[in-house]
Structures are given as structure tokens and as C-alpha cells.
Amino acid sequence: MQISITDGVDLILIPTQQFKTNRIVVSFMTELADVRSLSIRTLLSNLLETSSSDFPTQSKTAMELSKMYGAGFGTTVNRHGNIHMINFVFNCIDDKFLENPVGLVDAGFTFLKKMILNPLAEDGEFDQETFLRQKQNLIAYVNSIRDNKQSYASLKLQEGYFNEAAQKSPVFGSAEELEKLTSKDVYDAYLEMIKNDRIQILVSGDIDENLAAERSKDFNFAERKPEYFDLNYAQPLKKTVSENVEKQKLNQSKLDLGYRLDVPYRSNLHYAALIFNGLFGGSPLSKLFVNVREKESLAYYASSSFDPYRQFLMVQTGIQSANKEHVIQLIADQLKALAIGDFEDVLVESVKSSLINNFESRLDNQMTAVNRAQNDILTGKYVSNEDWIRNVLSVSKAEIMEVASKVKLQNIYFLDGGN
């Protein structure tokens, strides 16, 4: 159920008795701009997560959450195609399970209001000490990504794949941009977010609707442009395949491949693309898993993932350096096999069952159930559970082959470990 609080600010109620907890999410959405704004918004979300003028330190914040029986609070940033989101997420136990209920949902709204609207700032900038510490921590985190070779390789692949700076960059931005930021820069971005971002407040659980509506109004968010941004990001096909090789001394090399897959979110072939990905490398039944990892023992992991908002398909593998060319050929063979229909119907049925299994399982998780509700609204393409399942079941072999033949290799990233 959706209630408009004011123009551009909506409350979305998701009543359920399935969980032992209640969840409130406040999302701020804007269009992706550049690496600088990605960096700013990541730092901003860290600042607002760990401090406010009511709870100036992380430990004061944590103590307030402990009082609310171990409530959880955190901010996340994510990129859905062209949209950038900062989410404030609050969870608490449903206090009917306590001997003495203490009004935790109400307390949660009060807490969120303090964290979002009373930042630890003065004279148009964030508290210097807090700002510098969060900035240093974030820079350190960004640099430490290099230590997780699997993530590092996938980020380098995306850097090579995308044309636009804001898509090339990791969602958290870059250390170079972070270095340049002042406390005032980030505070200006904060004011901009509060004033202009599209806002959704989502509440899930066994909740009093009137209370949720009252408390949502109590944020006093001003009206703003009510329309949503277009999520879908697309870029033109590149004629040649680019390759980037980097050497580091490692026990295991990483070979990642980037493909363009021109199937927009919830378009005709959307469900066929999901099944294609399951057959290619997105599930343990897939060609990559069975033929590259298991049959030839060539890789510890070999998988594919598809980002339908960006029409981007990625293959990730961990291999021995000497096997590189062989693995590239094997991956190409698997793709070709799918395009010419060289796959069993029973495998398709299994992948369909597996997608449905995952879909239904996500309904049993409060976080993913809330995300799904939000997604439906953002894309403006609501699909009921029954229709979603029906659409998956009705995908034909010809449609899967059509999707496979649309997949175009664009770039390769190889982290050569030398072994």
C-alpha cells in the first residue's frame, strides 16, 4: 500500500506477520552524476550512519540501538542502473515478544529522524574531527579492496567495460576523489539530498498504519519533483574486444570477461535472459560450473551474473595462469552451445525450478521482500508473484537461444598471478 506524504515523498506499507522483526527503510534517490558525487555520497552515508548531533559518536549511536533491544541501523549506497540510492535501514524486534512492549517502531522513527535530520554539523559543514576520521577510514577501505582479488578483478573489468565515468567507477567512488573532499563539500551534498532527492519510506512488519503515516509526516520533508528517474542504462556496442592484463604474484589468477546483453529490464526477453544466465554460469547446474569447474577441473570458481539495469553480463573465474587461453576458448564454446540450442530441456526445467525456488525463498526474508517491493515501484513494472512464476515457466528454448545470440563479448581483464 502506497501513501503520498507530499509530492516526491511516499510511504510504502508492507504489512506481514511472518517475521519476528519490523523494518523501516528511508531511501534517497537521485540520478547518477560522476565519480565525485559517488564518492561524496558514500562518505555522506558513512557520516550519517555513525554520528548525529544527538549521538555524536559511534558508541553513543550503538548504545541508543542497544536500548531498543539490539535494534539494527545502517546506511547503504547502491546503484540501480542510472539511479543512485542512499538507504537508511532500521530493524527492531517486534516488541510483542518482550515481557513489556516498549513501542519500538515509534522509537525507531524518532531515532531515524535524529540520524537523518540532525547531523553532527555546524556552520555549514560536518564536524571536522568526525569528518576526517570517516574520510580516512573510507579511503583505507577503498584501498583495501585490492586485497580481495576476486572483487578487485571484477571492478577492473567494469572499469574497462563501461564508457561513462559514473558507471566505470565502483559504487563507492575513488580514493583520488575522496582525498579532495572537504567537509563543506559533503555538507552541501547533504543539503541537496534532503531538499531534492526522491524519497521513499518503506515499513514492513506487523505495524500500525496510522502510526507509520503520522511518523512519516513528522520528518517534514518538503515537496519535490514527484517523478522517478529512468533506471535503464545502455551504451552502444563496441566493435572490438579490449583486453587488460595486470601482473601480481598470486597463487591463483583471475580471468573476467564482460559482455553486452541488450535485454532491458522486464522487456519481452527479460525472463529468458534470467534463464539464459542460469544456464550459462549463474547456477551450479550451469555450463560454466559443470564444464569449466567440474569436468575439466580448470577453475575453483567460474560463474556469470547479469545486471539487467545496465545490460551487462559478467563472467568471473579463478584459474591457473597457464590455462588462460584454454579457459577463454571453453567459455566461448559454452556460449555458442547455448546460442545453437545445444542444451537439454531437462536442464532448462531445472534452472526454471531453481529461479522460482530462489524467488519464493526471498519472500521469506524481510530485507529482500522489502527490496522487491521497492523495485516494483521504481521500475513502475509491478509483477505479481503468480505472474512472475508464470512468466518464468513459459520461456521457450527459442527465446533462450535468441538471448544467447545477443551476447557480445566486449572486454577481458586478466589478473595474472604467474602460476
Added chain:
Amino acid sequence: MEEINYPRYNEVLYTTVLANGLRVNLLPRKNFHKTYGVLTTDYGSIDNTFIPYGKEELIKVPDGIAHFLEHKMFEKQDHDAFDLFGQYGASSNAFTSFTRTSYLFSATRNVDKCIEILLDFVQEPYFSEKTIEKERGIIGQEIKMYDDDPSWQLYFGIIGNLYPEDPLASDIAGTVDSIAQITPDDLYSCYRTFYQPSNMNLFLVGGFNQDKVLDLIQKNQANKTFDAPFEITRAAFSTDKEGKDVIPYRMNELNVQRPAAIVGIKGLDDVPGGRDGLFYKLSLEMLMYLLYDETSEQYLELYNKGILDDSFSYDVTVERGFHFVTMSSDTEFPQDFSNSIIGIAENAQKILENAEERFELAKRELIGRSISAMNSLENIANRYEGSLFDYATIFDIVPLLEKMTLKDVEKTAESFIRSEAVSVYQILPKGEEA
């Protein structure tokens, strides 16, 4: 079937022990789509010296064999159990820890079929030289991946310091050399000894009917023949009760951006049996929370000095035969980090002295976390420790927390924190001074 009611959470657990010794726990959840099932044997990476089924002498098997066995269990003569689950859209997996091996599935449809597949593939082993050879390649890759993972290196570094003479110190997956020695006979020896139904339990939670499911399990088990029960004898834990074997400090240089440090404390005190053991574990978790949680003054001071950051975490392990805690962080100042963390532990009694208010807050926190954890079917089943804590479930935790006093935590601090049981391990970037 015994019915255990938890009216406060509106939950009922059905539990029984079958004729063949298999313990079955069923927790139906009507409003869930999914069912999660896990079949666990009380057998893990540390159980590498034991008397094999039907024999009289202890034997030592290669390191990593429990994990190897777990991998090989999926593969049969003409099919792979993984694929069987896959055909029904279910997902399956397995994991091996120091003292447990668990096989699991998760499914929203065809649950009956999945329960049968789970029981059948774990109860019908098939090992051959040929399939073992192939597995060595896959597990060899897995071991190498962990070799590149600094946090894994840090964790096994400290365990190597705390338990240098014990199988605990070996990587759960073994080494490339140790797994090269594994034979089909070794696997069958381990299997026959540790996979007896009486050493195992099945835990199912989710959207099913308990009577139908129990009927299905009983029929499945009645159709199989099992070896007569055989009492399991494991080698005694080789660690020194006085802590004389603890290595106080080691470091390693790796290809990392930032240094990292971990402090470990080995439990030299005795953990009581049954529910008291669970209470002890909770009191140890409470102690760690009061000393090191981000709500503590101690944490804040170190955070503000930049000695630790958000990567800081602590962990409490209480398993069959051993217990320890670890505190770790990425840090530019590994020496200061270690010294400060140890200083806090040594100062525990003083910190606890006037901590009534924080203790009450901590209690709320831990009670809330326990109730939140009940959302997850996986948590409910995976946190079940069987006989270790007298078959307690997640629903038994809140009452224990409610009756805990600060005195209990002080008592645990006194018996647990001993300077001879403390150790430090550090990972430094290659080529830098320590």
C-alpha cells in the same frame, strides 16, 4: 514425537530419536515458503585420530579428510547428488568445521523429495580412486585461494599459536600434500566410524507438516540397513591444560595493503556440560561484548586514536573439547592494537566492577539479537549444537540471558582470562619493517 512448546514465540519443536539412533528435529513454520534441512554428523577436521569402526587400535588419517569426505559424499557412481537437488530447483551445500560436518538443502517445492535425497546421498557413500584424484585438483584450488586470503591466514595464524600441537591448527581443508595421501579406504574408515545414525541429527525447519514429514523419514530409514552401533573413541586432545604450549607471538609478511593483527585467548578453564555449557558460552559472549563492543569506552578510545577501525571484530568459539576467543582488526599500528586489546583483557575485573548499567543494556542487546535471529530458518537449524548443549535450540537462549547476572560474567572473566593463554599474530605488508 516429543513436543516442545515455546508459547512466547508461538513456536513448537517436534523431536524424536529413531530406532537406528538418528535424532530428528522438526520445526514447522506455516507462513514460510521455504524449508531448510540440515543433516549433521558430530565429526570435523580435528577428529583425525580415532579407533575405526570394528577395530581396536587408534589410527591417524591425513589432515583435511573430513572436508574431503564432505566433498566426495556428493559424487556417486553414476550421478551427483548436487544435480539431484538441482533438478527439483532446490539448492544444496555442505560445510565442515572443526567438530561438525553438515549437509543441507533449501527448497520451496518438492520438499519431500529433497528430504529423501539428503538422507540417501549422505547414507550411501561411494568412493573410488578415480573420483578422489579429480577432487584433489578442486580442493587444491580451494586451499590456494585461502592461501591468498589475509583474513583466513590471520585466523589460522592465531589458532596455530594457541594450539600448536593440535589438529585444530591445521587448515580444515588440509594441505596439498596431506590430501594427496587420502585413499578410498581412509574415507570408508572415517565414514563407517562417524556417519553412524547415532552420531548424527537431522534438523528441518520451514513450511511443512510435521506428521507427514516424520512418516516419510521413518519409512526412508526403515528401508535401509545400518551397521550395529559402535562406540566412538577419539584421541585425547593434545593441548596442554596449563597453556605452556601457547606461542605468544608470530608474524607473517604477505602481499597486502594494510597490516592486520589478531589477539587470541585460549580457554584453559573447564566448560560445564549441558545447558550450563550454553550458559557459560553466553556469559563469555557477554564478557566480550562488555569489553570490546563498539558501545564500550575501551573501543571508542582505540577507535578515536585510529588504532582500530570498522574492520574490528571479535569472535567466541565454544566447541567440543576446546574454546577460545579472538579479536582482530586491520590496523596501521599492529603493535599498539595488540597491546591495547591485551590490556583491556587484563583489566577486565576493573571494567566489570561498575558496569551494572552497561550490563543491563548489553542484556537487552543480546536478547534482541536472539529474537531477530529467529527470523532465519538457517539460523534456527545451524545453531543447533546437539548433545554439546543438551539439545538446546535458539528458543532456549533468551531465558538464559534473562537470568544472567553481572556476577556470572565476573566469574567467567576470572576463570577464562589468564595471561599465559594470550597470544598475538600479525600480518604485515611485504617489505615493511615490523
